[in-house]
Amino acid sequence: MTDLSSSPRRHAVSTPIVIVGHVDHGKSTLIGRLLYDTDSLPDGQVAQIIEVSRKRGLAVEWSFLLDSLQIERDQGVTVDSTRIPFQLNDRDYVIVDAPGHRQFLRNMITGAADAEAAVLVVDAGEGVREQTRRHAMLLRLIGIRHVIVLMNKADAVDFDQEKLAQTEREVRAFLGQLEIPVTEVIPASARDGDNIANRSERAAWYQGPTLLEALAAIPAPPSRWALPFRMPVQDVYRFDGVRYVAGRIERGTVREGDRLVIGSQGQEATVAEVCRWHAPHRGVAGSGESIALRLEPDLVPDRGDLLYPAHDEAAKPLCAPRLKTRLFWLRGEPLQVGESFRLRLATAEHDVTVASIDAVVDLDDLSLRPGEEVPPDGFAEITLAASHNVLFDAFAPGMPDGRGVLVDRHQRIVGGAPLLGPAETAEGQHAIHPTASRVTPQERSALKGHKSGVFWMTGLPGSGKSTLARGAEERLAAAGRAVTVLDGDTLRSGLCSDLGFSPEDRRENIRRAAHVAKILADAGQIVLVALVSPLAEDRAIAQRIIGEGWHEVFVNAPQALCEKRDPKGLYAQARDGRISDFTGVSAPYEAPQKPDIVLPADGDEQACITEFVTVVNRAVSL
Numbered sequence: 155m156t157d158l159s160s161s162p163r164r165h166a167v168s169t170p171i172v173i174v175g176h177v178d179h180g181k182s183t184l185i186g187r188l189l190y191d192t193d194s195l196p197d198g199q200v201a202q203i204i205e206v207s208r209k210r211g212l213a214v215e216w217s218f219l220l221d222s223l224q225i226e227r228d229q230g231v232t233v234d235s236t237r238i239p240f241q242l243n244d245r246d247y248v249i250v251d252a253p254g255h256r257q258f259l260r261n262m263i264t265g266a267a268d269a270e271a272a273v274l275v276v277d278a279g280e281g282v283r284e285q286t287r288r289h290a291m292l293l294r295l296i297g298i299r300h301v302i303v304l305m306n307k308a309d310a311v312d313f314d315q316e317k318l319a320q321t322e323r324e325v326r327a328f329l330g331q332l333e334i335p336v337t338e339v340i341p342a343s344a345r346d347g348d349n350i351a352n353r354s355e356r357a358a359w360y361q362g363p364t365l366l367e368a369l370a371a372i373p374a375p376p377s378r379w380a381l382p383f384r385m386p387v388q389d390v391y392r393f394d395g396v397r398y399v400a401g402r403i404e405r406g407t408v409r410e411g412d413r414l415v416i417g418s419q420g421q422e423a424t425v426a427e428v429c430r431w432h433a434p435h436r437g438v439a440g441s442g443e444s445i446a447l448r449l450e451p452d453l454v455p456d457r458g459d460l461l462y463p464a465h466d467e468a469a470k471p472l473c474a475p476r477l478k479t480r481l482f483w484l485r486g487e488p489l490q491v492g493e494s495f496r497l498r499l500a501t502a503e504h505d506v507t508v509a510s511i512d513a514v515v516d517l518d519d520l521s522l523r524p525g526e527e528v529p530p531d532g533f534a535e536i537t538l539a540a541s542h543n544v545l546f547d548a549f550a551p552g553m554p555d556g557r558g559v560l561v562d563r564h565q566r567i568v569g570g571a572p573l574l575g576p577a578e579t580a581e582g583q584h585a586i587h588p589t590a591s592r593v594t595p596q597e598r599s600a601l602k603g604h605k606s607g608v609f610w611m612t613g614l615p616g617s618g619k620s621t622l623a624r625g626a627e628e629r630l631a632a633a634g635r636a637v638t639v640l641d642g643d644t645l646r647s648g649l650c651s652d653l654g655f656s657p658e659d660r661r662e663n664i665r666r667a668a669h670v671a672k673i674l675a676d677a678g679q680i681v682l683v684a685l686v687s688p689l690a691e692d693r694a695i696a697q698r699i700i701g702e703g704w705h706e707v708f709v710n711a712p713q714a715l716c717e718k719r720d721p722k723g724l725y726a727q728a729r730d731g732r733i734s735d736f737t738g739v740s741a742p743y744e745a746p747q748k749p750d751i752v753l754p755a756d757g758d759e760q761a762c763i764t765e766f767v768t769v770v771n772r773a774v775s776l
């Protein structure tokens with residue numbers, strides 16, 4: 155057996171469960187109670203605090219327990235930040251948790267992706283609420299197969315059988331709509347301990363299991379050994395001149411002599427040796443094991459590549475450049491078509507662009523509606539386009555396949571994206587395959603000696619946008635800065651010559667300008683955009699397209715002065731009715747509420763340009 159002892163070791167297996175529910179319905183209380191009742195508190199002191207408060211006749215606030223664990227976790231002292239272990243009848247469980255709403259949701263799509271079971275906590279009196287809906291959607295999205303509903307705070311409705319039956323009907327109807335299998339619906343009080351570990355005397359009519367009984371009855375996940383082999387490549391090591399391809403088997407088995415395909419290369423190799431860490435040689439390995447393979451010929455796959463069986467059509471993964479996904483969107487701002495991300499799929503990462511938003515889920519009635527953007531914490535079906543073919547297996551509940559995660563360029567997780575299958579390209583629609591640059595923003599800044607940025611100048615006609623933009627451009631260029639002006643009149647004479655001044659045309663004008671500005675900024679330029687852009691909503695669209703590096707500049711001159719200047723004689727024509735929809739006269743102008751920069755453009759022109767140049771230089775300095 156080859157010695158791979160310097161390589162990572164396997165982790166012990168435990169059953170992950172998630173506990174979800176609307177805020178204040180009792181999630182934290184339940185976790186505290188579960189840990190206490192299963193004697194799983196990592197710190198005897200905490201148990202002591204509880205005993206003391208009991209003796210003094212004080213009610214125990216179970217959620218405090220979680221808070222105190224949280225403090226330890228924040229300090230990194232006792233337990234891992236997101237996984238709380240507990241034991242039940244010799245079986246190991248781990249509660250996947252995280253502080254903070256977003257972090258919790260993020261954890262759900264990563265840490266809990268493998269979870270077999272979930273406890274959905276619903277306030278017995280309040281029933282299904284907004285976050286109950288959102289969390290239930292998420293359970294469906296990550297493919298949880300056993301959902302136990304805990305009708306918590308049943309004491310507050312005196313364990314009234316009729317009231318609880320009504321809540322149960324409501325929850326079951328809702329989860330039924332989502333095709334979520336309900337394992338048990340348990341009337342309980344996490345605070346008082348009814349039907350958690352101990353059977354409630356107050357709900358004598360209830361015949362079902364306690365929560366701990368229900369958790370203990372969750373069947374072990376079915377074996378994945380009989381399925382076609384899949385191993386995403388984690389790394390390639392060299393020991394004594396011999397190369398080993400390391401990874402964790404996601405499903406199926408592999409034995410020496412098997413023929414495998416190295417996904418991205420489409421080349422075949424024979425498994426010459428199957429190696430494990432700290433284990434005797436057996437020549438075969440199966441699902442869940444972390445192994446290393448020696449291949450013949452000695453092909454070198456990349457991290458993220460997929461190994462699968464050769465000569466078996468039915469065992470082949472899917473392969474497509476456009477992917478349909480069911481998205482759970484986690485960023486604080488809405489998602490729009492055209493945005494680019496990295497799609498993490500097991501150990502692989504692919505550059506992808508949002509090619510279309512096909513349908514957005516309406517949480518109230520769970521209907522799918524057309525939509526232009528996906529709101530924060532929203533669900534949608536979208537199409538992702540990669541610049542190359544992506545090898546994948548479609549997502550299926552309880553399986554490791556197709557569990558895509560979207561990350562932004564700061565490596566932040568912004569969405570869960572289970573892959574539903576290849577996206578067809580409708581007739582007449584063009585398949586787009588955007589590519590992403592390999593030159594990083596840092597490399598560009600280093601080359602140019604400054605950062606890029608978009609300075610979006612908004613103001614009334616005649617306020618001075620063009621004058622200030624051109625003046626600043628001249629001085630910045632003279633100082634060696636890479637700078638470009640995008641001026642409304644200039645764009646409208648070419649790129650936007652098909653557009654007029656209706657609200658729709660202005661929005662389109664602004665959208666196009668924003669995309670051009672984004673391209674230029676991505677190429678390292680300082681971009682000065684001089685557009686009236688009269689509506690806050692349209693400027694917000696531009697801001698979303700541009701993202702980081704956006705600066706809103708308000709060119710502020712009183713309307714009377716702009717009208718007096720009237721450099722192009724347009725105000726006069728608008729007053730005469732010869733021009734319609736003229737901003738400031740017959741069309742609205744909404745001044746920015748919180749601009750990043752305000753340029754008072756009613757005084758000395760040169761001084762104003764100097765001020766602008768100073769601010770720009772400061773913003774782009776490295």
Ligand SMILES: Nc1ncnc2c1ncn2[C@@H]1O[C@H](COP(=O)(O)OS(=O)(=O)O)[C@@H](OP(=O)(O)O)[C@H]1O
Pocket residue numbers: 614615616619620642643646655659660661663664684685686687688722724733734735736737741
């Ligand atoms: N109806 C009407 N309303 C406003 N402006 C008009 C109109 N008709 C022509 N112009 C001239 O077009 C310039 C504004 O174009 P923009 O592309 O900046 O406008 S917008 O952002 O799409 O609203 C604007 O330029 P500036 O004066 O530099 O702002 C005008 O010269």
Ligand SMILES: Nc1ncnc2c1ncn2[C@@H]1O[C@H](COP(=O)(O)OP(=O)(O)O)[C@@H](O)[C@H]1O
Pocket residue numbers: 613614615616617618619620621622684719721754755756757758759760762
């Ligand atoms: N402080 C100032 N800033 C900008 N422009 C000024 C200033 N003072 C006077 N002006 C004059 O006002 C006019 C502004 O017109 P322009 O730059 O075409 O405005 P816009 O592009 O916003 O329509 C120019 O003639 C310019 O010389």
